[in-house]
Amino acid sequence: MIMPTTLTETPRDLAFILSEANRHLSRDVLTIKSGSGKVFAGTILGKVTADGKYVPSPAASTTGKEGAETASAILGYEVDATSADVQAVCITNNAEVKKPMLIFETTVNDETKKAAKLTQLRSATIKAR
Numbered sequence: 001m002i003m004p005t006t007l008t009e010t011p012r013d014l015a016f017i018l019s020e021a022n023r024h025l026s027r028d029v030l031t032i033k034s035g036s037g038k039v040f041a042g043t044i045l046g047k048v049t050a051d052g053k054y055v056p057s058p059a060a061s062t063t064g065k066e067g068a069e070t071a072s073a074i075l076g077y078e079v080d081a082t083s084a085d086v087q088a089v090c091i092t093n094n095a096e097v098k099k100p101m102l103i104f105e106t107t108v109n110d111e112t113k114k115a116a117k118l119t120q121l122r123s124a125t126i127k128a129r
Contacts, residue, residue, distance in 0.1 A: 013077045016042040016101035018129060021094040028092045030054045030073060036081040043103040044117050045073040045090065053085060056105035057120075059113045071120035074102065091126060099128040 020026035032039060033053035046057030049067030057071040074097060076089040091097065099118070108117055118128045 010078055011041045011101065011103065013041045016074065016097045017091065018096040018098055020091065020096075026091050026093055026095040027076065027089050028073075029087050030090045030092070032075070032079050032081040032086045032088050034081055034083060034085045038080045038082065039075055039078065040103050041075055041078050042097075042101050043075045044071045044105070044108075044121065045075055046070050047072055054090070056103075057108070057117060058105050059107040059109070059116075062107075071117045072124050074121070074126065093125045095125075096127050096129055097121075102128060 030045070031053045032045075033048060033051070033055045036055050039056060044057050045054040046065075046068030047054055047070075048065050054073060055065050055068045058065060058069055061067075061069050073090040073092045076091060079086040079088045104114055104117060108114055121128065
């Protein structure tokens with residue numbers, strides 16, 4: 001008897017982009033901080049003030065992640081930063097993105113918090129539609 005196989009598909013790399021600046025001017029290589037775990041493409045990121053590395057952007061200031069509560073980038077490719085820092089291509093400016101495909105950190109758990117993250121991204125010239 002053949003057992004059915006269950007496959008789980010994660011978000012496709014860069015699928016959240018509607019448009020970006022010419023010649024990849026919207027993209028930068030950023031460091032995803034060790035301990036962030038498996039982070040999916042489309043995850044909204046914030047920069048940790050102390051070390052300049054990026055983590056999924058929480059709703060409020062979090063010990064060890066101070067500064068990351070301000071959303072400033074979106075992860076372009078899935079990475080595993082469970083036990084080591086990872087370099088990753090991210091969207092950092094001059095882009096339009098698909099709002100339904102964005103991934104929010106677990107503490108960003110209501111529409112008001114999500115709207116705040118999208119406003120923060122707008123400050124980085126990233127517009128969600």
